[in-house]
Amino acid sequence: MDFISQHAVLVVSLVKIAVVLFLAMTALAYLSWFERKVVAHIQSRWGPYYVGAHGLLQPLADGLKFLFKEDVTPPASDQLVYVLAPFLALSLALTTLALIPFGPPNVRVFGQPVFVISNSNIGLLFLFAITSMGVYGVALAGWSSNSKYPLLGGLRSSAQMVSYEVSLTLSVVGVLLLAGSFSLNGIIESQRGHIGHWYVWPQIIGFLCYITAAIAETNRVPFDLPEAEGELVAGFHTEYSSFKFAMFFMAEYANMITVSCLATILFFGGWLAPFPESWTWQLYLPGVGLLALALYCAYDTVTSMRGVARLQLAVFTLLALVAGILCLLPAVMPLVQGPFWFITKVGLFLFLYVWVRGTLPRFRYDQLMSFGWKLLLPVSLVNLLATSFVILLGKRG
Amino acid sequence: MNLVPVSYYLVLSAILFGLGVIAFIFKRNIIAIFMSIELMLNAVNLAFVAFARQWNELDGLVFVLFVIVVAAAEVAVGLAIVITIAHNRRSLNVEDVNLLKF
């Protein structure tokens, strides 16, 4: 817990926070692009296309648009809370990132781990603590904007989040029992080895429960009741416009990322590589992957791009090329392993999210609730009991 | 590491408790009164934790845990009661709920 004992810590932490925030923002922006693209392709459309090559500049445009739009505040609303809600939502969503280890803790600067802002040994608890606060954003937004759809939406979503939070937490306890630690790095370390040691196998039920609860927790399809357009216009953020709306939007994506990171850490060995240590060729994978990306971009630039778009894509190609070469340098190579795998896994999860959204229809509210309480909760409880039982047997034998 | 005297924490808890008492006396909304009770509980918890820290005994923390658990249960029931009252008496003002008297 000694995150404020020396002042060096403070400085380093601040730097790390800045970096993480920047990356997170970018990631959020491009996550929206990613989502739109994927969903579009699932629905056999093109998706954003015109702003930049493959609509790569679309997030930028959206951001500008949000910034310059008129900010409407309903007169009957509770001003303070109305403003507070989105800030609360976004800030909490981003705060969670402070606990996520993107890479091994042994990579240090000034004796401080690089890839994690706060390496608490009960990080998971804090994570849950912060996510549990996430409800307020929604609830307060729904209440403060003093109109019936938001209120209903707020009520629904807060109820939904509270309900699913229970099974979310319970589904994780199994992993905690196996790892015997609250510290995220500890959990990851306890999965060291190869893909066979990941907790997804012993805790497959826990994982399924977790992923379901997580989707519900983040109000995503098929559990996106809060913004069920058909029923309540846009749920709790109906009255919100321009940047406040954007904040909710970002908060949602931030939560997605957080949850995906957590899934990665808990069930898929976090920043660990899927292959045994002995396979040294895997060290080249990051660089090679980037180079491959660069190659594809180059091809695309040459073939199907015109004018400005072509220029942009060229720049992107260049960036990818440099990054790939960097990753192949022996000095850098070991450092990027952790982040590479971590980001890859998280990306897969995000893809899963989008995939699910593009595929599944929406639940009805009562179905949602009964599903959460009558199926998910019991299952995760049984899973917990079974796990602890097995562990006890193991201790005996 | 931590150099702040425990007595600071204790005084803080005392102040919070006093404020909780004041809130309890002066709030009229049942829910607000409920919250002031929670405030008092928190103040007590702080005192517990502070003492636990001082004597380097964890029992205080155990007590806090129990306090929190009991508080959760209490709130569950209490709010249910509040809802019932609100439905029956169409008011959340504690002073409208005064049937239990001479």
Next chain:
Amino acid sequence: MFILDHLWIILALPLLGAALNGLLGWRWPKWAVNAVGIGSVSLSFLSVAELIREFLALNPAQIPYFERYFNWISAGSFRVDFALEVDQLSIVMLFVVTFVSLLVHVYSIGYMAQEGGYARFFSYLNLFVFFMLTLVLAANLVLLFVGWEGVGLSSYLLIGFWFLKKSATDAGKKAFITTRIGDFGFTVGILLAFWTFQSVDFGTIFNQLAARPAEGATSIGALTAMALLLFAGAVGKSAQLPLYVWLPDAMEGPTPVSALIHAATMVTAGVYMVARMHPLYSRAPLAMFVVALVGAVTAFYSATIGVLQTDIKKVLAYSTVSQLGYMFLACGVGAYAAGIFHLMTHAFFKGLLFLAAGSVIHSLSGEQDMRKMGGLRKRIPITYWTMLLATIAIAGIPGFSGFFSKDKILAAAGDGPYRNLWFWLLGLVAAGITSFYMFRLIFLTFFGKARYNEKKVHVHESPKSMAVPLIVLAACSVGGGWFAAPHIVGGTDYFEAFLDPVFASYPVEPLASGQASLPVGGNESAGTALDPQAELLHAVTGPPVIAAIIGLLLAWWFYIRRPEAAKRAMEAMRGLYTLVYNKYYVDEIYAALIVRPLLWISTSVLWHVVDEKLIDGTVNGVADAARHAGARLRELQSGNARSYASWVVLGAVGFTILLLGLWMVR
């Protein structure tokens, strides 16, 4: 030694019977009630018989035989055990009580056959027996007092047995209250005893008494006071002057009750008590004198009243009073044995008289007035003969039980260590009067021509259940005195010899002032040189006998030979006649002197002032205070949670201040 080891059985049986009959009897058939009631008493009689057998086998060292069961009261040094004691005296009493009770029970079957509350009656009787036995067996004053009050209670219940009759209930109350006056003295006496001897056990008291010197004939010390106080109780219980008034009225009760309680047993409790406490009295000459005085005067006085009574039972009642007077006279002159002896014989013949009278009343279906009787001699022979025997016995005709006992008493009065000419004279005259009114009763009842309405009343002899006890008692009243017979001819008096261990252990100290020995028959020099024939002749022609004969002749003259002579005699002494006829107006005087003022005080002061103003005022005042306080205080409960909270805070503040203060002090 079974019974001797389990004395409680004797008590338990009647109590059990009482409980059963009293609680369940009302739903039982008659035979069951009889079985329980009589069964219990007869069993306890049998156990007493067994007890006597065992007792005689006992070696004298073990007497009095003491049996302690449990500690009943223990307050500081005041300690009372539930303990029983058997010695010759209590043996005699036990025998008399159980024997007569048994007979009376049997008698009651027939007598009460037509009455309601059959089971209740028997339960009361059993209860009485229980308490009487407790009284007799008690080993300390307090337990004796329990029995004392217990018999009082059952007497009250039985006198008022027909509680629908106002006169009966009044009589019951009168008996109870009058006795209570004496009992007050008795209670104080007990306290005084404890204060003096630090104990209420007879044994302890007597041992300490043995150490004490006798008190003077004129000075009143603790002992004298104690003796007099206890005697007050006896006076009440045994209907002596001036508290005798309740006994005649007690005749309102069923006749068996009169026979058992008001003739044979309960009323003699006083005598028993005095005899029991004789060590005390022996050391309080003044008390002895008072006892003798009261006894003698009562004997004479109530005998005179008996002369003019017309109600057959009233006559017997007054006669009882006077006979009790004799007993006290005996105790008073130190002849305890004689007193107890007379107690026993009296129990026989007076019980018999009452039962016979009851039989008469029964045969005349409820007629009690002798003026409406007469000529029953042939109609109810059994009753007649038994009653005649009893009368002869009580009159003191030689050969019958009464003769022996009464003769001994008079002898003691005239020649005993406490001899006193006046007592002797009173006793003598009373004896004459006794035989007069008793034969008057016989003549009025059984001789002459029938004065009742022969059409209406169908005279019938009583059933066997009543006849048998009569016969048995008749036998006893004839032969009951022969224990003492040899004494007449200079032999030993077995009865006295039997009781001797009790009374001889604390010898009666003769008065310092020697009085001239009077030539008054009896046996001044017991069985000395004089030859038996002369002794016998001397005895059977002694003044008591002569007096009895005179009384008999007078009665015959007035009520058979010349009935009009009686009227002329009345005319002659009209004033005296009315005075006596109205029992010397004692009841009226009491009413005027005591009852009415008491009533006045009770109503005007105690009731209207003390009770209504003081007590009710206090109670209601308290209640009102509480109500008003509540009315004010309830305002605090405004039903407003916030004010409650404030109160809580107030308490918290106070408590914290307290803590701080304590901590500052520390």
Next chain:
Amino acid sequence: MSLPFILFFVCAGLAILGAVLLIVSREPIHSALSLILVMVALAILYLTLGAEFIAAVQVIVYAGAIMVLFVFVIMLLNAGVEERTNWSQMAKYAGLPLAVVLLLEIAQWFWRSPTSARAVNGTPEAHPTHALSVLLFRQYVFPFEATSILILIAILGALVLAKRQE
């Protein structure tokens, strides 16, 4: 003025501010928010006291569950601004002074109490959470079970009370 002091005073100030806001704000939801503020501040203080587990639980249960319930109920009942009524004279006149006195008393009590002089002593265990769990499941296992039963009963009670509405 070292960092811990700054942190302490910031958190303490926030806590007190929250408490005051709880009193003064007449909108129940504002009271709820300020109470949440208090709780979070207290959680941080717990951290500074080395009770990180308690801190986490504080946030999860109190801020994350209990207060959510409050907010939820407030939204459900649509509790409006509380009206001013002065029915309780006792509370009006005696309440505030009493409460202040109490506050002062306790504060003075703690301040003057023998513990006040010295700072936090001793170093906490290497794994306080682990030690706590041991304590909880060994020594305090019975109370622990009791609380679980209590919660069960509370759930039932809440259900019953809520059902009665239909």
